[in-house]
Amino acid sequence: MSHLLDRWTTTPRALLRSVVGGVVGEGARTTSTRPAGPFKLFDDDESDRELLGAEDGEGWGDKEGQGPLLARTLRGRTKAKVYGAVLVGAGLIVGLVAWVFVTGPRTYSRRTGTLLSDKRGHVALVYSGTARSFSDNFESAIVNLMAGCPYTVHLFFHTYSNDNRWPSGAVDSKYANYQSVNATLAYYRGYVNLDGQEVLFSDAVKGNVLEELDVGDLPKMYPEYEGVREKYNNLSDGIPVDSYYYMWRSGEQAELLRQSYMAAAGIDYKWVFRMRHDAAYHSNWWDKAFDITVYSPSHSSGISHDVTSDWGVAPTRLYDLVYSPRLSPDNALYTPFGWSYGGINDQFAAMSSKVAFDYFTRIRHLEEMIAEGYKIHAETSIRWVAEHYHLRNETRTGNVCWDVVRAVPTGEKGENGKPKIHCERKWSGVDDCLAVCPDYEGRNMKRVWRIVEGVTGNGAGGSALRLPPLEEYLSWINGFFPSSERVSTWSSSYFYYYIARERDRIKCRANDWRRDMGNQFLEVDLPFVLRSEDEEVGERYRQLLTCTGR
Numbered sequence: 001m002s003h004l005l006d007r008w009t010t011t012p013r014a015l016l017r018s019v020v021g022g023v024v025g026e027g028a029r030t031t032s033t034r035p036a037g038p039f040k041l042f043d044d045d046e047s048d049r050e051l052l053g054a055e056d057g058e059g060w061g062d063k064e065g066q067g068p069l070l071a072r073t074l075r076g077r078t079k080a081k082v083y084g085a086v087l088v089g090a091g092l093i094v095g096l097v098a099w100v101f102v103t104g105p106r107t108y109s110r111r112t113g114t115l116l117s118d119k120r121g122h123v124a125l126v127y128s129g130t131a132r133s134f135s136d137n138f139e140s141a142i143v144n145l146m147a148g149c150p151y152t153v154h155l156f157f158h159t160y161s162n163d164n165r166w167p168s169g170a171v172d173s174k175y176a177n178y179q180s181v182n183a184t185l186a187y188y189r190g191y192v193n194l195d196g197q198e199v200l201f202s203d204a205v206k207g208n209v210l211e212e213l214d215v216g217d218l219p220k221m222y223p224e225y226e227g228v229r230e231k232y233n234n235l236s237d238g239i240p241v242d243s244y245y246y247m248w249r250s251g252e253q254a255e256l257l258r259q260s261y262m263a264a265a266g267i268d269y270k271w272v273f274r275m276r277h278d279a280a281y282h283s284n285w286w287d288k289a290f291d292i293t294v295y296s297p298s299h300s301s302g303i304s305h306d307v308t309s310d311w312g313v314a315p316t317r318l319y320d321l322v323y324s325p326r327l328s329p330d331n332a333l334y335t336p337f338g339w340s341y342g343g344i345n346d347q348f349a350a351m352s353s354k355v356a357f358d359y360f361t362r363i364r365h366l367e368e369m370i371a372e373g374y375k376i377h378a379e380t381s382i383r384w385v386a387e388h389y390h391l392r393n394e395t396r397t398g399n400v401c402w403d404v405v406r407a408v409p410t411g412e413k414g415e416n417g418k419p420k421i422h423c424e425r426k427w428s429g430v431d432d433c434l435a436v437c438p439d440y441e442g443r444n445m446k447r448v449w450r451i452v453e454g455v456t457g458n459g460a461g462g463s464a465l466r467l468p469p470l471e472e473y474l475s476w477i478n479g480f481f482p483s484s485e486r487v488s489t490w491s492s493s494y495f496y497y498y499i500a501r502e503r504d505r506i507k508c509r510a511n512d513w514r515r516d517m518g519n520q521f522l523e524v525d526l527p528f529v530l531r532s533e534d535e536e537v538g539e540r541y542r543q544l545l546t547c548t549g550r
Contacts, residue, residue: 116195117152120311121270124258124353126360127157128250131177132278133405133423133546135184139521139529143506144281144400146199147191147528148495150290150311150318151270153199154261156207157181158254159277160246178210180544181277187541192528194318194495196488200530207257211250218245224367232376241376248363248381255360262353270312271329272356274349276404280425282433282508283401283440284499285350288334291324292443292496294450297480305485319487320477321496327398333359333382333391334398338431343379344386347428350398358389401433401440401508407546423546437508448500467501470494495528502526 125145127134146153159178185208190200219225222245229241251274262268271289286292293299295317303317310316315324327334329352336345351359362369362381365388370376374384386393404426409419448465452458455468455476467473473493478486487493499506502524521529532538 115152115193115197115199117150117193117197119308120306121151122267123149123151123153123271123273124269124356125153125155125273125275126251126254126258126356127155127159127275127277128254128360129159129247129277131159131181131546133407134177134277135180135541135545136423137278137280137405138184138188140280140282141275142188142191142529143499143521143526144284145273145286147193148284148286148499150194150286150323153204154258154269155201155205156254156257156261157205157209158207158250158257159210160250161210161212175210176544177546180546182208183537183541183544186537187532188529189532190530192494192530196494198530206261207254209253209257211253213246213249215242218242221249222363228366228370228376232370239377244376244378244381245363247378251360252363255357259357269353269356272351272353274346274351274356274359276347278404278406279347280403280405281348281400282403282506283436285398285400287440287443288398288400289325289327289350291326292447293322293324294447294454295320295322295477295480296450296454305481319481319485320493327394329355331355331391332394332398333386334394335382336399336402336429336432337395337435339379339428340395341377341379343377343381343383344393345395346378346382347404348400348402349382355389355391359385396435399432399436401436402429403433404428421546433509440508441503444500444503447496448503451497451500467497470497473497498526498528 125141159181161175161178185201185205188201190198190202190204193199225241225245232241258269258272273285289312300315300317300322303315303322304310305317305319307314307316311323312325312328315322317323327350329350332351333344333355334350336348339345339347349359359382362385365384366376368388369381369384372384374380383393385391405423406426407421408424410422412420414420445465448467451467451473452465455472470493474487477493481487505520505524507520
């Protein structure tokens with residue numbers, strides 16, 4: 001990738017051309033770790049303005065005002081198109097489709113150059129599939145997978161356009177679901193990390209692609225498709241084989257965006273997460289990966305502050321919290337146990353970077369699965385991955401409380417005559433939540449008890465414990481640390497303090513949910529979640545909300 005490294009200082013448009021010509025590569029379905037191509041770059045195209053959401057010639061993805069940057073894939077005679085770009089470079093963002101670069105008042109520590117978390121390592125959230133209820137679910141991922149993460153988080157998105165059954169009632173566009181992804185990423189502009197630094201999604205999103213596919217494209221991309229469809233379509237529990245090809249291809253393409261970024265940026269990921277646009281999360285996954293306790297001189301002697309080599313290997317202190325590793329990503333696949341259907345749950349997974357490549361590229365091995373007697377099915381395909389690559393499937397130790405949220409019609413019509421919709425939970429993650437939530441709530445309570453005990457000297461336990469003001473806690477805890485390691489208002493306690501304070505309103509247990517509750521975090525003040533203060537950005541987000549009927 002050396003031919004790319006010396007181009008990081010060029011303009012975004014020139015950089016995108018270098019990516020298109022270099023990283024993306026030639027030829028569809030290559031077995032290398034490079035996305036299929038070839039790609040052609042084109043400028044603002046009137047026929048694509050509906051997708052972009054841009055008006056009056058104003059480009060959303062190009063800071064120079066030259067119109068959106070797009071890449072189109074032409075695979076032989078197919079009509080498939082890809083909008084977006086692989087994003088490379090040290091924090092450099094180019095080519096996001098329908099992306100609003102918002103600059104607002106800085107109220108937190110704004111980083112310059114790299115994040116403090118970079119030295120600890122990186123994790124990747126890999127989103128694939130159709131957008132569905134992403135606009136209502138994304139904040140749950142910010143809270144439970146990003147803001148409490150000690151590592152630097154990168155995001156990769158691949159969305160396909162064959163499933164837009166419920167476009168927003170406020171926006172008459174077949175691309176409304178995909179536009180909602182970009183409007184959501186603009187409205188939730190970032191978060192405050194455990195170091196008190198502002199992380200913006202304009203930095204953290206490293207790949208964002210919409211691929212427009214027709215059923216007729218599949219046999220041209222996958223020579224075995226017709227045979228698989230003819231012989232095995234009736235073995236899919238009523239779900240057409242087409243749907244699995246769409247879904248698995250999306251996962252593969254999202255993974256290849258990640259592979260391309262790794263190659264260009266020269267990094268790897270400690271953890272990679274399989275993410276769904278339509279999944280909501282109700283427990284902090286990092287409370288599974290680590291035993292996270294409030295510092296105590298009697299129990300934390302000999303533990304140094306933020307030792308790079310100790311992260312994920314041995315206990316290390318990050319300001320006032322001690323992180324003792326509980327999970328290892330090596331040769332393991334951490335998934336929920338519910339909704340497994342004789343295989344392995346495909347709604348969420350945490351894994352190593354190496355395992356992620358095998359997980360997301362299983363579409364390349366359908367003929368092997370069939371030959372070995374596996375059913376063409378989402379869950380059984382992951383069981384094939386685990387058995388073929390001899391992976392441990394851990395369904396309890398690294399689980400998360402989750403649920404799938406789907407848009408359904410309310411029976412009413414909006415002003416434009418289209419059906420109103422709202423989001424309903426499928427209750428698909430109930431069994432997992434029943435197992436996860438008591439332990440998660442118990443860990444939160446232990447941290448609350450330690451804070452109360454330290455500040456007040458009162459060791460009495462019980463659910464009636466009340467947190468002291470954050471300033472009082474910081475005044476007490478900072479007495480243990482040298483000035484260079486003192487806890488600021490915006491460092492790690494900030495996240496865990498507010499999670500503990502709002503524990504009664506942030507519901508984990510499924511019996512506390514409402515079927516149509518939508519985004520529960522909208523009702524809770526979590527200052528580490530950064531929202532745009534731009535009124536136009538907020539209005540755009542509200543117009544494109546999937547769940548317009550609630």
